[in-house]
Amino acid sequence: MNSHSPVLAANRNHESWTPLLEMAVREVFELMLGCQLTSPIDGEETAPDYTAMVGLAGHLCGLLSVRCHGKAAALMASKMLGVDLDKVGPEVSDALGEVCNMAAGNFKNKIAGLAEGCMLSPPTVVTGSDYTLHSSSDSPTIEVRLFFEGMLIVISLQIHS
Amino acid sequence: MPIRALIIDDSSVMRKIVERSLRQAGIDLAPVLEAGNGAEALVVLQENQVDLILCDVNMPVMDGLEFIKQLPGVPNAKDVPVVMITTEGSESHVVQALSSGARGYIRKPFTPEQVREHVVPVLAGKS
Numbered sequence: 599m600n601s602h603s604p605v606l607a608a609n610r611n612h613e614s615w616t617p618l619l620e621m622a623v624r625e626v627f628e629l630m631l632g633c634q635l636t637s638p639i640d641g642e643e644t645a646p647d648y649t650a651m652v653g654l655a656g657h658l659c660g661l662l663s664v665r666c667h668g669k670a671a672a673l674m675a676s677k678m679l680g681v682d683l684d685k686v687g688p689e690v691s692d693a694l695g696e697v698c699n700m701a702a703g704n705f706k707n708k709i710a711g712l713a714e715g716c717m718l719s720p721p722t723v724v725t726g727s728d729y730t731l732h733s734s735s736d737s738p739t740i741e742v743r744l745f746f747e748g749m750l751i752v753i754s755l756q757i758h759s
Numbered sequence: 760m761p762i763r764a765l766i767i768d769d770s771s772v773m774r775k776i777v778e779r780s781l782r783q784a785g786i787d788l789a790p791v792l793e794a795g796n797g798a799e800a801l802v803v804l805q806e807n808q809v810d811l812i813l814c815d816v817n818m819p820v821m822d823g824l825e826f827i828k829q830l831p832g833v834p835n836a837k838d839v840p841v842v843m844i845t846t847e848g849s850e851s852h853v854v855q856a857l858s859s860g861a862r863g864y865i866r867k868p869f870t871p872e873q874v875r876e877h878v879v880p881v882l883a884g885k886s
Contacts, residue, residue, distance in 0.1 A: 625868055699846055702846070704846070713850075720819065
């Protein structure tokens with residue numbers, strides 16, 4: 599979980615980070631929510647309306663986001679709190695933000711040089727789907743799409759430098 | 760005697776997860792005290808005696824490392840063991856926390872088994 603990959607932070611071939619990002623996210627769901635994520639299958643995808651974001655600064659500057667539908671975010675909160683879905687209230691955003699935070703931390707701990715030299719911002723959660731994310735530059739992005747209890751979650755790492 | 764624990768994290772969801780993990784680890788807990796940052800925790804400790812503190816690192820107002828530095832100034836809490844629970848996995852963070860007085864360091868995400876491995880020795884005074 600915390601072992602460093604030989605993939606170095608200085609490696610600019612960011613596509614090689616995709617499996618590490620996927621592993622980092624899968625571990626968060628397995629350890630903290632007690633469930634396995636699955637690979638997406640073809641079919642209708644519900645538009646995400648919850649977006650959690652964590653900024654990275656230091657040796658790697660960028661933005662990690664986790665997007666999903668509100669039902670998925672509520673189910674995450676339910677599993678994290680150990681309560682029935684209908685008992686979940688305002689903790690939904692907090693839960694999704696923590697998932698994003700742990701995914702970002704677990705990801706950077708897998709890349710040699712990033713654990714020491716990369717800081718994370720507190721998570722921010724946006725609700726609603728009618729928005730566009732603008733970056734200051736043409737940033738390379740790696741993306742992982744996984745299913746959580748049959749619902750799509752999209753994890754993106756936008757790399758600024 | 761049930762363990763009196765204080766859990767410090769700016770995420771209420773994470774505080775509940777930590778509490779549940781302690782219980783799943785077989786630790787007999789009294790009703791758990793909570794705080795959203797180090798400053799709130801210092802206030803809680805002025806009025807309550809605890810046996811164990813589990814503390815996040817990155818928090819607003821007062822972070823976990825600053826909290827540990829200020830803990831010796833709280834008369835009834837200066838000897839209470841602190842275990843850090845955080846996403847920060849760097850060796851320098853671990854060294855900084857341990858040299859500041861933390862008795863253990865757990866990285867998120869974690870399992871109840873990992874919580875037990877780090878917390879039980881601390882409670883037994885072996886760490």
